[in-house]
Amino acid sequence: xxxxxxxxxxxxxxxxxxxxxxxxxxxxxxxxxxxxxxxxxxxxxxxxxxxxxxxxxxxxxxxxxxxxxxxxxxxxxxxxxxxxxxxxxxxxxxxxxxxxxxxxxxxxxxxxxxxxxxxxxxxxxxxxxxxxxxxxxxxxxxxxxxxxxxxxxxxxxxxxxxxxxxxxxxxxxxxxxxxxxxxxxxxxxxxxxxxxxxxxxxxxxxxxxxxxxxxxxxxxxxxxxxxxxxxxxxxxxxxxx
Amino acid sequence: xxxxxxxxxxxxxxxxxxxxxxxxxxxxxxxxxxxxxxxxxxxxxxxxxxxxxxxxxxxxxxxxxxxxxxxxxxxxxxxxxxxxxxxxxxxxxxxxxxxxxxxxxxxxxxxxxxxxxxxxxxxxxxxxxxxxxxxxxxxxxxxxxxxxxxxxxxxxxxxxxxxxxxxxxxxxxxxxxxxxxxxxxxxxxxxxxxxxxxxxxxxxxxxxxxxxxxxxxxxxx
Numbered sequence: 001x002x003x004x005x006x007x008x009x010x011x012x013x014x015x016x017x018x019x020x021x022x023x024x025x026x027x028x029x030x031x032x033x034x035x036x037x038x039x040x041x042x043x044x045x046x047x048x049x050x051x052x053x054x055x056x057x058x059x060x061x062x063x064x065x066x067x068x069x070x071x072x073x074x075x076x077x078x079x080x081x082x083x084x085x086x087x088x089x090x091x092x093x094x095x096x097x098x099x100x101x102x103x104x105x106x107x108x109x110x111x112x113x114x115x116x117x118x119x120x121x122x123x124x125x126x127x128x129x130x131x132x133x134x135x136x137x138x139x140x141x142x143x144x145x146x147x148x149x150x151x152x153x154x155x156x157x158x159x160x161x162x163x164x165x166x167x168x169x170x171x172x173x174x175x176x177x178x179x180x181x182x183x184x185x186x187x188x189x190x191x192x193x194x195x196x197x198x199x200x201x202x203x204x205x206x207x208x209x210x211x212x213x214x215x216x217x218x219x220x221x222x223x224x225x226x227x228x229x230x231x232x233x234x235x236x237x238x239x240x241x
Numbered sequence: 242x243x244x245x246x247x248x249x250x251x252x253x254x255x256x257x258x259x260x261x262x263x264x265x266x267x268x269x270x271x272x273x274x275x276x277x278x279x280x281x282x283x284x285x286x287x288x289x290x291x292x293x294x295x296x297x298x299x300x301x302x303x304x305x306x307x308x309x310x311x312x313x314x315x316x317x318x319x320x321x322x323x324x325x326x327x328x329x330x331x332x333x334x335x336x337x338x339x340x341x342x343x344x345x346x347x348x349x350x351x352x353x354x355x356x357x358x359x360x361x362x363x364x365x366x367x368x369x370x371x372x373x374x375x376x377x378x379x380x381x382x383x384x385x386x387x388x389x390x391x392x393x394x395x396x397x398x399x400x401x402x403x404x405x406x407x408x409x410x411x412x413x414x415x416x417x418x419x420x421x422x423x424x425x426x427x428x429x430x431x432x433x434x435x436x437x438x439x440x441x442x443x444x445x446x447x448x449x450x451x452x453x454x455x456x457x458x459x460x461x462x
Contacts, residue, residue: 078455127412134409141405145396154459155392159406162388162452166409 005083007225014218021218025211032204040201052110054201058209060103063132064170066096066213070139071164074157084221086153087228089160090143091220095213097136104129124173125181132170135163244329245337252341262307263345267353270303274357285362292363293371293422297415299357300350300375304382305407307346309400311338311390316460325461335453336446339380339387347379363426370425377438378418384442384449385410391456414441 004010036054043050070092076085107126108118120126139156146152174181194202256263277295278288315321324334354375355368363371389407393399421434 131409131412134405138406138409141402142392142396145393145398145402147397151395151459151462154462155396155456158392158452158456158459162410 007084007087010084011222011225014222018215018218021211021215025208025215028204028208028211032201032208035201035204040197043198046114049110049113050198052106054205056103056106056110057202058206059099059106060129061206062209062213063096063100063103063129064167065210066092066099067132067135067160067163067167070096070160071167074160077153077157078161085157086150087221087224088217089153089157091217091224093136093139093143093156095216095220097133097140099209099213100129100133100136104133123181124176125170128166128170128173131166132163135159135166139163243333244327245333248324248329248334248337249340252338253344256341256345263349266303266306266346267349269306270299270350270353271357271360273299273302275360277361289362289364292358292361293367293419293426295361296354296357296363296371296422297374297378297419300354300379301382301408301411301415302404303350304346304379305386305389305404308342308383308386308390308407309393309403311342311387312394312457312460313399316394321457322461325458331454331457332450335387335391335450335457339384339449339453342387343380343383347383350379351375363422366428367422367426370431371422373431373435374418374421374438377435377442378414381414381438381442381445382407382411384445385414388449388453388456391453391460394457394460414438417441 004013032054036051040051040054042048070089073085073089073092076082077089104126107129111120112118139159142159143152143156146155274295277291281287281291312321315324325331351372354371358368358371386403386407389403389410392406393402396402417434417437421431421438424431424434
């Protein structure tokens, strides 16, 4: 972690990593989408609408993963004052919010034919993911709410850590309150409950989403670092008159 | 007298000199709840059914209203720096601020709630549960709001931001508070809901001073 504290070094490594990461992501997306839409069987109950799951489930996983990484960046910022943590948190929050929105929208699209409703307020998983989305929004709003950028980053980091209380609620909501949303079927005691023909596209898509997240994170962090450099140069130019 | 009590008495004295600030929150509570009969219509049965939820939602918003300026005066005139350096520490400041805020705003809301329940046509057997749930729930709302106020101190558009930060965290209180009243209205036992509300309050009492003090420390840098 200390090794990456130098932004130039981070950029060098990130730039070297990015093409490979992008290639792997494209490969995973291509194979995952092929399996998801063409090579996997329709569900015996849900029919073809089960294919929404290959987008929905990875997006929901990534929504949680992004928030967890946001909390780690927040901790890095507050405890070690790591110079890159602010850049990474700033870059990760909108991506995580995007994943959360995708999970909410695809879940709603899937719920309409399957449960007969777009949205169920009584379901704990749905509402807790909505709260997760609100936390992302609050984080982004707080980051940009101060004239002093470091102050905004620190305040948002405190909020990100406070919001961690919601993560176990999202994860275990289906076990604590068994309402509409089905409980976990992949990582559970006694092995997965999903047929391999459906598990393969799901895991491929999950890998693709993770790669996509990392690619976007690097791109956004790179843009943020460039923006800061530009700002310093502008200030210097203004000083010289 | 220890630091907590000193700060509490100071805040209460300041609030008593400007009683209008607390009165505004209560007025918002009553007027805000009255919007619903105007919007929905005077169908008394429908109003009675949505009364617990409306009461809780409006009480939540009213408790956020006066929080915007909670730490602003101290942050601007430099008192916050002195308080941070004092042996009492920022945690007792956060706790004292929250206590004073509850006494000045939360308690009047509690007292005004039967009136609003009456306006919304709520059944009489829900009143006890409403008061008990508000008694346990409003302190949690104020504690969470204090953290949000500390985080947004010095921000542009602090008030709106504060609401955006506090509302997601307030949801559990809203859910269990309204559920307690609903249960009482249909004659179910409410003990479990009150226990959850008490648990949330105890958790908030432990965690919010830590988060609030951390947030205030950022405002000082």
